[in-house]
Amino acid sequence: MEVIEKKESDNNNNTQTGVDSADNKELEEHHLKSTLHPLKHKFVFWYTRRTPGVRTQSSYEDNIKKIVDFSTVEGFWVCYCHLARPSSLPSPTDLHLFKEGIRPLWEDSANCNGGKWIIRFKKAVSGRFWEDLVLALVGDQLDYGDNICGAVLSIRFNEDILSVWNRNSSDHQAVMALRDSIKRHLKLPHSYVMEYKPHDASLRDNSSYRNTWLRG
Template sequence: MEIVEKKEVENHNNAQSILPGDSLASDVVDKEAEERQARELKAGLHPLKYKYVFWYTRRTPGVRTQTSYEDNIKKIVGFSTVETFWVCYCHLARPSSLPSPTDLHLFKEGIRPLWEDSANSSGGKWIIRFKKVVSGRFWEDLVLALVGDQLEYSDSICGAVLSIRFNEDILSVWNRNASDHQAVMSLRDSIKRHLKLPHSYVMEYKPHDASLRDNSSYRNTWLSR
């Protein structure tokens, strides 16, 4: 099952063509970003506060592979304006049409959806479990809140994940610093408010280092039912 329809959405981010270790890499990336922003403004587009990237992860149930979790994470497309977001989003398959198990990730550009990424390693995630019939709506509301910079302490947010599973779907919002209690709790309240989350839903916060210690990530739920 493909995450994106056959009509491809072109991603103009050419930064990946720079070879690792290139001493001019950062200068080239900065220059390209400035040129892209200038083109977008000239075209009358509306820049977002943060650039984002959609990713997905998919494995075949019951099949164990030798590839790592990181190797299975695939980049779909990045965007930096309101207009390009809608072009991208309208071409993505809806969560209800995707098989279990699949993960959809929306992360700020430059942050990989992995605990080990330097932006995530000291952080954690708010976790909410949903019945499958309603998860798509809550995911869309969260995506719009992130892209529109509507959540509090937005600088501390790394991204969000929708984990599509057999009996339920799991939504999580990742932040940078698990020890910043004020930011963590304010993020919780902001998520509840923007998703209009019913009181019956329970939110659980889990630092990434705790997930690493107990090995309880969604990475290990591929075969669970």
């Protein structure tokens, strides 16, 4: 009888210890989450890479690969510090940073009525401007931030092209305010020309950088 009681007691102690351990783990996770700094939006990094001169049957959408998502300041820095720098990536490669739920495609429902501001950079300086833009986007520092979908850095052979995508190309006030905000946060020299192109124009001519609508 004493042996049975002792075993029951041991089982009770083990059960109690298990509950305490689970509670402690939950408390630790709660404490960790409470010390993080949430962003206004959750973001996703994507990339697209094609081999020059090689034809493929896959669509552009099939070539877009998700890298990582994040929703806190700490999560962003963990991700960003492990990403390859643009200067080390081969041409042609596209880096995309978009809000969660928005694919970096013209046809996406969040993008189809919008457009993008386009800026061309010499390859020696594009990485710095891309980083400044990423920080402004993640930190929700650009004007009309809710109208912004994401940003793309297109790494090409002779130059790199940075673009900021927005939801509504017909909202002239929001489009021009976004232009001014980009200029301000990137501290763009006056020699840089910004071009705006609606996505429906890109769909019509299947080109990212023709048929300019507005110049900044």
